[in-house]
Amino acid sequence: MPRVIQVWRRRFYVLALLALSLSAVGMVQLWVNVSRIEAALPLTSLYRERDFSAFFHDLTRLEAALQLAAAVPTEKNYAALDFALDLAALRQRDNIGVYGESGVEGLDAFNRELAAVLARLDTLSASQPPDSAGLSAELERMSALRRELQSLNDALFQSSMEQASRQRTSLGELRQSMSALIVLLGAFGLGLAGLLLRQQRSIRALEQRDGELRAGEAVQRELRERLEKIADNVPGVIYQYRQSVDGRSAYPYASQGIRALFGVSPEEVRRDGNKVLAAIHPEDRERVKESLLLSAQTLQPWNCEYRVARQESPVWVSAYATPQLEGDGSVLWHGYAHDVSRHKAAEDEIRQLAFYDPLTGLPNRRLLMDRLRHALAGHVRGQRHGALLFIDLDNFKTLNDTQGHEYGDHLLCQVAERLVASVRGADTVARLGGDEFVVMLEDLSAGAREAVAAAEAVGDKILLALNSPYTIAGREFHSTPSIGITLFDAADQHIDELLKRADLAMYQAKEAGRNTLRFFDPAMQAEVAAYSALESDLRQALREGQFLLHYQPQLDRGGKATGAEALLRWHHPVRGNIPPSEFIALAERSGLIVPIGRWVLETACRQLAAWAQLPDTAQLTLAVNVSVRQFRHPDFVDLVVGALDRSGADPLRLKLELTESLLLDDVEEIVAKMTRLKQLGVGFSLDDFGTGYSSLAYLKRLPIEQLKIDRSFVRDVLTDPNDAVIARTIIALGQSLGLSVMAEGVETEAQYAFLSRHGCEAFQGFLFGQPKAEWSLLGASPAGSFG
Numbered sequence: 011m012p013r014v015i016q017v018w019r020r021r022f023y024v025l026a027l028l029a030l031s032l033s034a035v036g037m038v039q040l041w042v043n044v045s046r047i048e049a050a051l052p053l054t055s056l057y058r059e060r061d062f063s064a065f066f067h068d069l070t071r072l073e074a075a076l077q078l079a080a081a082v083p084t085e086k087n088y089a090a091l092d093f094a095l096d097l098a099a100l101r102q103r104d105n106i107g108v109y110g111e112s113g114v115e116g117l118d119a120f121n122r123e124l125a126a127v128l129a130r131l132d133t134l135s136a137s138q139p140p141d142s143a144g145l146s147a148e149l150e151r152m153s154a155l156r157r158e159l160q161s162l163n164d165a166l167f168q169s170s171m172e173q174a175s176r177q178r179t180s181l182g183e184l185r186q187s188m189s190a191l192i193v194l195l196g197a198f199g200l201g202l203a204g205l206l207l208r209q210q211r212s213i214r215a216l217e218q219r220d221g222e223l224r225a226g227e228a229v230q231r232e233l234r235e236r237l238e239k240i241a242d243n244v245p246g247v248i249y250q251y252r253q254s255v256d257g258r259s260a261y262p263y264a265s266q267g268i269r270a271l272f273g274v275s276p277e278e279v280r281r282d283g284n285k286v287l288a289a290i291h292p293e294d295r296e297r298v299k300e301s302l303l304l305s306a307q308t309l310q311p312w313n314c315e316y317r318v319a320r321q322e323s324p325v326w327v328s329a330y331a332t333p334q335l336e337g338d339g340s341v342l343w344h345g346y347a348h349d350v351s352r353h354k355a356a357e358d359e360i361r362q363l364a365f366y367d368p369l370t371g372l373p374n375r376r377l378l379m380d381r382l383r384h385a386l387a388g389h390v391r392g393q394r395h396g397a398l399l400f401i402d403l404d405n406f407k408t409l410n411d412t413q414g415h416e417y418g419d420h421l422l423c424q425v426a427e428r429l430v431a432s433v434r435g436a437d438t439v440a441r442l443g444g445d446e447f448v449v450m451l452e453d454l455s456a457g458a459r460e461a462v463a464a465a466e467a468v469g470d471k472i473l474l475a476l477n478s479p480y481t482i483a484g485r486e487f488h489s490t491p492s493i494g495i496t497l498f499d500a501a502d503q504h505i506d507e508l509l510k511r512a513d514l515a516m517y518q519a520k521e522a523g524r525n526t527l528r529f530f531d532p533a534m535q536a537e538v539a540a541y542s543a544l545e546s547d548l549r550q551a552l553r554e555g556q557f558l559l560h561y562q563p564q565l566d567r568g569g570k571a572t573g574a575e576a577l578l579r580w581h582h583p584v585r586g587n588i589p590p591s592e593f594i595a596l597a598e599r600s601g602l603i604v605p606i607g608r609w610v611l612e613t614a615c616r617q618l619a620a621w622a623q624l625p626d627t628a629q630l631t632l633a634v635n636v637s638v639r640q641f642r643h644p645d646f647v648d649l650v651v652g653a654l655d656r657s658g659a660d661p662l663r664l665k666l667e668l669t670e671s672l673l674l675d676d677v678e679e680i681v682a683k684m685t686r687l688k689q690l691g692v693g694f695s696l697d698d699f700g701t702g703y704s705s706l707a708y709l710k711r712l713p714i715e716q717l718k719i720d721r722s723f724v725r726d727v728l729t730d731p732n733d734a735v736i737a738r739t740i741i742a743l744g745q746s747l748g749l750s751v752m753a754e755g756v757e758t759e760a761q762y763a764f765l766s767r768h769g770c771e772a773f774q775g776f777l778f779g780q781p782k783a784e785w786s787l788l789g790a791s792p793a794g795s796f797g
């Protein structure tokens with residue numbers, strides 16, 4: 011086979027194969043230029059190559075015979091030449107119509123060779139002598155043969171051309187059918203390849219899906235195991251609970267926690283959930299059932315707290331579950347339940363602390379106010395009355411102070427018990443603090459008169475109960491109460507005011523001689539209203555800076571100024587100057603004394619620091635009044651320290667005036683606070699000495715340096731022998747305790763002389779100067795002497 015054809019064939023196959031395989035993997039579209047390839051189709055079957063070699067063989071033979079006849083022109087050689095010619099002509103004749111298109115080229119070559127041989131044959135014929143008859147005949151025959159060969163050759167050429175033309179036609183047809191076949195094959199191959207590809211893809215997808223499914227299953231298995239592990243390890247139980255339409259219940263799933271919580275295993279309740287219900291405290295069981303039923307009906311989440319009965323103490327369980335309606339009508343809850351006993355206990359404790367008095371266990375002020383608010387909200391205006399009884403023990407502070415706190419605490423607890431025993435279970439007995447109790451009576455009666463009678467009856471009962479002797483630590487003790495009563499109905503919306511009314515009535519009872527009860531008199535209402543108005547004015551005064559300080563000089567026996575007392579003044583924008591006696595008590599009761607006292611301290615310290623800059627005032631001390639409530643405030647020491655620091659005042663020049671009433675409460679804490687301030691250099695003076703109750707034992711322990719004789723004794727010191735004795739005793743007491751004694755409210759020279767004669771060393775009063783806004787206005791001489 012010719013090389014070119016072989017190459018073409020190989021290329022075609024390789025190309026076709028490549029195209030098919032590319033198409034099979036979906037990478038290229040099959041495109042085959044058939045017309046190029048068809049030319050290289052195996053035409054060699056039509057190519058009679060061997061026939062041409064036979065021709066050339068004949069020519070070679072003819073050539074040889076020719077050469078021999080030319081060289082040796084014998085008859086024999088001519089005969090051989092004749093035979094060679096004959097043979098060539100014969101073969102030509104046989105093969106006409108056999109050659110294909112490519113055979114034409116071979117035939118051409120053969121004819122060119124043949125023409126050359128025949129030319130030489132003509133030359134040979136012309137060179138032979140004409141007398142050789144046999145030879146001439148032979149030559150004649152050869153010429154005829156030559157002509158025949160020539161014509162045969164022409165015919166052969168013609169036939170070859172026709173044959174070639176036919177072959178071309180059939181080749182064209184073959185090309186077309188081959189193209190169609192190839193296209194068909196290509197298309198089929200493409201389809202097949204696509205199909206294969208698709209199949210391969212689906213197999214791959216299936217394999218992938220299978221892999222994913224397997225992986226998913228593994229993940230799910232792991233997840234399930236993990237969830238079960240979590241569910242079994244969380245404190246509490248995670249469950250599914252089903253209630254069927256026929257009333258049966260079951261736990262299709264319950265974590266292991268169900269054992270600890272309900273004392274049953276998950277297996278036990280898988281088909282029958284009643285064991286869990288049976289474990290619920292009998293008092294809570296119905297409530298649990300009802301709430302479940304409601305959840306099933308409404309398909310709302312179920313949230314319930316209940317107890318699980320235990321031999322020791324019940325366990326509080328908090329359960330939460332969301333219901334889901336099943337196809338068969340049953341309800342399936344997915345839920346979680348856990349032990350909340352500790353939370354409950356903590357809640358109870360917090361509630362107890364927030365709403366109950368730790369000493370007596372009675373409701374505190376907060377709970378009382380809450381119940382009062384509810385009581386008012388529940389009442390229909392004018393239809394039912396209630397009553398508030400404000401109870402204060404008459405001599406509690408004395409008892410507490412002389413006998414100690416424990417004794418006082420015992421008394422308070424016994425009072426609480428007696429109060430509770432004196433009223434109905436629905437009524438409220440509260441302790442506000444200290445020795446103050448409040449009893450709230452509800453639903454007394456529709457009519458005010460009957461309500462008054464009912465409240466009075468309870469009040470009398472309480473009076474009687476609290477008057478009975480108490481036994482504390484084996485000793486008998488007597489205590490009496492003062493009771494203030496006020497009625498309320500739905501019209502009363504201001505619970506603070508209700509308490510104020512009862513409080514005021516209680517003060518009326520105190521003023522009426524104690525150990526009695528008083529009803530709030532509507533005439534007191536004006537006072538209540540005035541108090542309320544004053545309170546809000548005080549707040550405004552603080553905000554708007556309506557306060558100022560006045561200074562009253564304090565002198566030594568020689569009349570030389572040693573310092574001053576800072577006295578608070580309130581310049582009311584409408585009412586003008588309001589004296590402290592009219593608002594200090596209210597400020598104390600409302601708690602406003604704390605911010606007001608803070609302002610006084612800050613201002614006084616700044617004044618001290620300013621005086622320190624001037625020679626005339628640099629040596630002066632400044633006394634500042636401190637109320638009991640202010641001193642008891644936990645931040646009091648820090649407040650003083652802060653005021654000194656901020657102003658730069660010398661602590662040695664600051665004197666705090668405390669009242670005896672301070673000593674009625676928690677002396678230990680008071681001593682500790684005073685000691686801390688004393689260590690900084692701050693001095694203390696005991697104001698209004700002689701008017702209250704002071705235990706000498708405590709007095710000795712206090713880091714005070716001065717006693718101030720109350721001005722009520724000074725006022726009548728010359729006319730009332732008792733006051734004179736008191737004044738002299740205080741002076742003597744001070745001397746024996748190593749304390750200086752100051753007489754306040756000194757208005758006359760005679761008072762001054764008397765007190766001075768009996769050893770009083772320090773003085774303050776109008777005799778030396780009224781309180782003034784500035785030191786310069788006080789009229790002291792440059793040496794600081796007055797009068």
Ligand SMILES: Nc1nc2c(ncn2[C@@H]2O[C@H](COP(=O)(O)O[C@H]3[C@@H](O)[C@H](n4cnc5c(=O)[nH]c(N)nc54)O[C@@H]3COP(=O)(O)O)[C@@H](O)[C@H]2O)c(=O)[nH]1
Pocket residue numbers: 562575576577578579589590591594610635636637697698721754755756757774775776777781
């Ligand atoms: N907690 C605080 N209490 C304060 C403060 N400022 C004053 N007060 C207390 O108010 C009460 C009344 O005080 P005030 O009306 O200022 O009366 C003082 C003097 O003006 C008055 N005084 C002084 N000398 C005389 C006198 O010769 N005769 C006379 N009739 N009165 C006189 O005495 C009051 C000072 O008393 P005291 O404080 O006991 O030394 C009064 O209890 C003040 O303590 C404050 O900032 N905080």
